[in-house]
Structure formats: C-alpha cells, structure tokens
Amino acid sequence: MSEFLEFRGVSKRFGTVQAVADVSLEVRKGEVFSLLGPSGCGKTTMLRLAAGFERPDAGHVLLDGEDITDLPPEKRKVNTIFQSYALFPHMTVRENIAFGLRVAKRPKSEIDDEVDRMLRLIRMADQADKKPDLLSGGQKQRVAIARALVNKPQVLLLDEPLAALDLKLRQRMLIELDMIHDEVGITFLYVTHDQGEAMGLSDRIAVMDSGRIEQVGTPVEIYEAPRTSFVAAFIGDTNFLDGEVTGLEDAEYSRLEIAGVPGIVCFNDKAIQAGQPVFLSIRPEKVHISRDKPEAEKLRNMLPAVVEDVIYLGSTTKYWVRAGKIRIQVLRQHSRFFLDEKPIRWNDEVWVWWHGDDGFMLERYREVDEDLLAMPPRKVGESDGGNRR
Amino acid sequence: MKRSRLPIWITVGALIFFYLPILILVLNSFNASRFGTGWQGFSLKWYAQLLHEPEIWLAARNSFLVAFGATALSVVLGTAAAFALHRFAGSRLQRFHYALVYMPLVVPEILMGISLLMAFAATGVRLGLGTIFVAHVTFCVSFVAMTVLARLQDFDDAVVEAARDLGAGWGVTFRRIVLPMIAPGIAAGALLAFTLSIDDFVITFFVAGPGSTTLPIRIYSMIKFGSPPLINALSTILLFVTFTAVILSQRISSPRR
C-alpha cells in the first residue's frame, strides 16, 4: 500500500476570495512534490488544508487511503515546517526537537535516543542546549526540520522554508534538504514561489495560479512542454508568437502562419485544427542566431532578422531581434572563447532559426501572463507586430 | 554636517532638572537640621525616629495588603481582557471593550476618585480598605490589560500552530507553550499594577474611610501637617525600594541576551 496524500475536489474561500477552487491532486509515496506559483495562488492554503489548520469548504483530504478531512492537526500524522520556523523561544534546541515525542508520551530513553539521532543528522549536537534566539537562520531551519522529522510523519509539509534565507544559504540548504530527503525517504509536500527551488528539488511539480492547478508534471515536462501561457511564462523565459494554423505539414506537425509569415512548422500534440488561431511558444535558448544563413532543412524554421537589443551576461548573451513584424528573444550560450568571435551587434542583419520540435502550441493564452516575462520595454511608437492580437 | 548643540544642552538641563529635587531630598534626610536650610551635620536620627512611628507602619501594612490583593485580581481580569482583545480583535464587543479598558488610562484620577465616592455614597457602602481595594483594581486592570496586550501582539501565532502540528491539544499548548511565553508580560503587568497601587494617592484619598490609611495618604498628611525631615527619610527609603523594583522589572521583561 502506498502512503500517499490525496486532495479530492477541495475548495476553500476566505471572505470574498476563493483561495482554492476545486483542486484535485495526488502525491505519491516518497516523492518530493512541489506546489509552485506566485503569492496568492493558493499553494499555502493547500498546505494548511493538508496540515489541518484549515477545513475545506468542499472536497476531501486523504492520507494513506484514510479520510482526514475532519481530523484536527494534532491528530494527523503529518508535520509542518513553517516559513518563520516557529521554534519555541523558551525551549532549548533539544527541548524543541523532543516536543512532539513528549506530547506523545514516549518513554524518556526513546526520546533521548531519537533526539540525539536527529541532532547528528542536522549536525547540531554541540548546540543542543542553546535557545533559538542565539541561532542563525540556517540553524533555526535545521532545528525546525529535525523537530518535524523526529516524529516520523507520513508526509512532511514545507511552507516556503528557504524564503527567509539569503541567496548563498538558500542554495546550500536546498542541497541539504535534498540529502535529508534521500536519507529519510519521507514524502515531501513543498510550497514555494521560487521556480529554481521547485525545479531543483522536486520529483513532480504542480503549477498553481489563482486557486487552480495549471499543470502537473515533472520539472522537465513543465519546462519543455508547458500547456498554458501562465506555465510557459512563469517558469523560465519564452517567446509568444501569435498566429494561425494553416494546415498540416505531416502527421505530427502543423504549419502555421505567424504575423504574415507562412510556413512555420511546429509539433502538434494538441490536435489543433486548421483555421484555428493559436499561440506558439518558443524558449529563447532553443532559438539560434548567426550572421550566416543556415542550411535549409526539413522542420527547420528560419527567419531573416535585424538585431534590436543585446545584453551580454557573461556565459550567455540575450538578443532581441525583429523579423518583419515578429519580435523574438534569443539566448545564446558562449561555449567557445568569445573574444575570438566578431560579436553580433545592434542593427546587424542576422538569421534566427529553430527546430519544429522545439516550439509548443499553447492550449490557453492570456495576455496578462506576458507580464511574468523579463522582457525589455518596447520602444515608443513601435507597433507590436505579431505578438499581440 | 554641523549639528546644533542646543538639543543636547536642553537634554542635560532636563536631566539636572529631574534629579535636583530628589537629590536635595535624599541629602536632607541625612541632615541633622530640622529645616533643611543649612547643613548641620550627617545624622541618621530621622530614620531612627521613623522606626518609632506606629501609624506609618500601619499605613505601610495597609498599602501592601491592598497592593497584593489588587494586583492579584487585576492580573486575572487584565490578562483575560488582553486575550479577548487580541484574539477577537475587531468585533463590536471588543471595540466597546477596548474603549472601556482604555478610558481609565486617560481620565484624570480625581474623576475616578470622585465617581467611585459618589457611587459608594449613593449605595451606602462604608468606606474602608474594601473600597480602596475596589478602586485600585479598577485602575490597575487597564494597565495590566494594555501591558499584556502589547506582549500578545508581538506573539508569533505560528508557534501555536507548530505545537498543534506536533500533536499537542489545546490544553497542552496553552500550558507548555503559550503561558511560558507570555509569563514575562504578565509579570511586567503585575509589577506595574503593584507599583501603581502602592503609589496611588488621589483615588485612594477619595475612597478611603477614616480608619483606613495607606502610605501615600499618611505621607500627604505629614506634608500638610507634619514633620519635613521624617518625610525626607521615608521618601529616601521608598526611593530605594522602588528603584530596586524597577531594576527587577527590567530584568524580568527583557533578559540579557
């Protein structure tokens, strides 16, 4: 029997705000499952529904097949790592970790052994008698983890645990969390707004927006095959090209016309019919750029363009080019010594191209999702070309 | 950047202003002269005389009795009030409750004294230690409530959720987590109530009966009709006691890191 956490059609509203709207999810035993989305998307509410601090207005929460919807938090076999850690300030590290076991009235020898084991796991055995106000952020977080894990919960709920840490520490703690998960094997339900954390740590991710699930999948699936403009724009960067399906290239590929440019090819896994309007999304790193015209190949989309913006970032360079009415962002990695090349500059005439496999057609596009992208402001007086209806 | 020295000088001046009368008082308590107009040698005779004033000791005893009692009751009432104001903040009942708790803090003491006196007179209640006790509780509740409320507002609610998350029911959570965390706030409130009660004059003056004197009332009659040097000695003792109490209160409410 697999221990898993299941949400069935849960909804929760606070006042006039629908925080979670009819969401269903399954978390598999032993996996690291992340809820990823911007603030206000409902991910924290989902976590609190799992922990028992909120009751759903509708739907059920199941743990290992058992309906825990009406169970209060102290009776659930799940434990939470709070964003503020919420360590008990009047207790030492040792007492904090031991709390859950003492409440469960375990024998003293067992408590001592388990707490010592945890202290070794988080490498804080020499700080066991300190009070939380003397600890650093990273140390507090480790104590919070130990305090939760020592109770051997069926699921560990993590509420943006790295949000309060600075960048370097965050990166280190991410690796530590990974290691802890490998060692302990408990199911993690991880909530974050940071895609780097989610992508780096998770087995699967659910991307949420406005109380709904946009897409569930592995990090690779989410990144390479987003279903909606929200997912495409929230994770990483992308280009949104506005067009229309004009016909089939062959069994798996469609032909599109984008801003008056015919013959763009794209893999069609969504069975979009000819004559339908569609948005094509292509990630900048999948687009190539050069001064010389590339070889024409089957399934290769090529466009002549003019360079409008260049940002040199060291290991990569971002280019914004204009091909007729289409504006495309290109991300180029410098895998050779750059000073040897003649760099591509503003107003240069170039060719950009990408493979038909590398773009994706979106099931749903919303203009507001473009605000999630990191694009430079458009020049004044310029028409928006093919990127807007 | 050149900054005016004026504020600093005013500050120093203000501090001298604060301490001058007190220093004179303390000095004069050791002054053998009766009138404090000239120094006539160091003497402890006023302190010795103080020990032989039974009325002062009676008044002190009354003050402490009332203070302990009033502190105890006002801590209970005030802490409960603070919880209600914090937990249910915003409801109509609590807005009324807050105004009710807040008013005694801003109203001049004489108004509280006179209104209680009227109430006792109108209902025929005899004035004595009992009425003093009631009056003291009435103004102490507000101070305790505000002190504890300030602590509660700094309270990290996530800690309560963490306790429940780890398996503790409401009873255990309250006993093991909430209470120890707010204990310093309650202690500070209690100390505040105690000091206010010991020190209170105006309200006590109005509701005290002929037979019941507290220390401040005794001091007042000594000021009006009695011997200045004794007051100096008594004041110095009280200064010392309050000073110690304040240091203690600071240690309790903000432990050294």
Place this chain on the structure above:
Amino acid sequence: MKAGPRKRGAEWLASGPSILWLGLFFLVPTLLVFVLAFRPSNPFGGIGAGWTLDNIRRLTDPAMLAVARRTLEISLATTLICLVLAVPVGYTLARVSAKWRNFFLMLVIIPFWTNFLIRVFAWKTLLHPDGPIKQVLAFLGLVPAGASLLYRPEAVVLVSVYTFLPFTILPIYAAAEKFDFRLMEAARDLGARPFLAFRKVFLPGIRRGLITAVLFVFIPALGSYVIPDIVGGPGGEMIGNKIAQRVFVDRNLPLASALSVVLILSVLAPLISVLLLQPKGERPEIL
C-alpha cells in the same frame, strides 16, 4: 470569517469579567456623577430628593469661572513648556547610540517611578522662602527679598512641568526613534538650513508622537489636585481642588458632581477632537 457559536461563547467568557468590573466600577459611577449634578444637596451632607438646576447655575459664579480659567491657563502653559522641552530631548535620545540611549531612558524614567507626592513635596522644600532656590535668586537680585515662590500659579506650572515632562518625552522619543533621519539629510541636501529642516521635516514626521504627548499632559493637568494643593495655595487653585473642597469641606456632593461634569467634558473635548480629526490610520499610538 464568521465566528461560530463556540467562539462567540469563548469571547464572552474572556471579556465578561473585565467588562463587568469596569462597567460596574467605572462606567456606572461616571454616569452617576452626571445624574447627581442635577440633584439638590442635603443639609446633612448627603444627596437630597428631586431635581434641580441649582448646581449648574452656581457653575457660572465669577469665582468658579475664575478657577476654570486658571485651570485652563495653567494646563495650557504646562503643555506648551513640556512640548518645548520634550522635543529636543526626544530628538537627542533618538540620535544617540543604542548603548547611551538605554542609559538615558533609564535616567528619564527613574524619577518617574518615585512616589509622586514625594516629588511634589521636594519642590515645596526647594521653593520655600528660606530654601536654596529663593536664596540664590534673591542673591542675584532677580526677585525681591520678601517674595514667595510658593503658593502661586507659577509654582503650579513649574511643578506640573516637572511631573509631566517624562510623559511628554516618552511618546516623542518613541516617534523620533521611528523617524527616518535620512529625510533630514535629504532636506539639507536640497538646501534647507538645519532649523528649517527641523521645523518642516522632523516635526511633521513625529506628529503622532506630538499629539500623544499633548494628550498625556493636557488632560491630566486639567484634573490636577495634588500639585495645586501642596504648592498652589489659594491663588493657585484648580478645578480639582474645588471638587475636593465641595466633598470634604462643604459636604456638597451634588455641586462636586456638577464641577466634575465640567471637568469630564473638558477632558472629552480634546480626546474626541483628536479622534475625529485624525484619519483612521493615523491615530496616535499609545505607548
């Protein structure tokens, strides 16, 4: 989120005791004072039957009006002087380093914790005709040899300032501590001279603290009893003394009530005006 019946019950349980106590021993007696103002006084010192406006009429006696005016003047003078002194002190305290700050705060607070009567008495000694201050001033020729520093309104103001100054310093300090002093630097950068920056940037910046400070002085000052009683003499009497005299000397409780009503109204006036004039988010903080 609507609280269920169980929560409602808990709310009443927690609020009940304090509401009951304060309602019974604070609210009701205050209302009683209003009622008693309209009752005649009993020759034996109690409360007579029936209703009358006599007490209200006696409020307009020239003697009473003089006392009322004096009370207002003394309170205003005290408030003004306290503000003028407290602002520089609060400013200084907010600017010194944290180590010194705690030390200075303790210094400011310690006298405040000593018995109030004692401090007033200390001033009585100091201001005594044979006391040190009078001797120094007479020596310097600033006052005639026969004058008395005691038993006059000025003495009341002086001792009141002494008493209420800490109450003014603390809220101003609290506001100054939260004030972003870089705003002053910005003002200087834009060409303002120090005093102008102080007036136009700092003072408005601590407005809430200033209002709290005014309330903390003006209202208690209106209700002063002890200070005018000990150092004020007949020339320095305030409304509080009159109330006490009506109670203890004349045994005229209804007239005392009428006077108290005047005091209550004069206390409510600034409170309510502050409440009404401030937009909701800008209410002065209470320490």
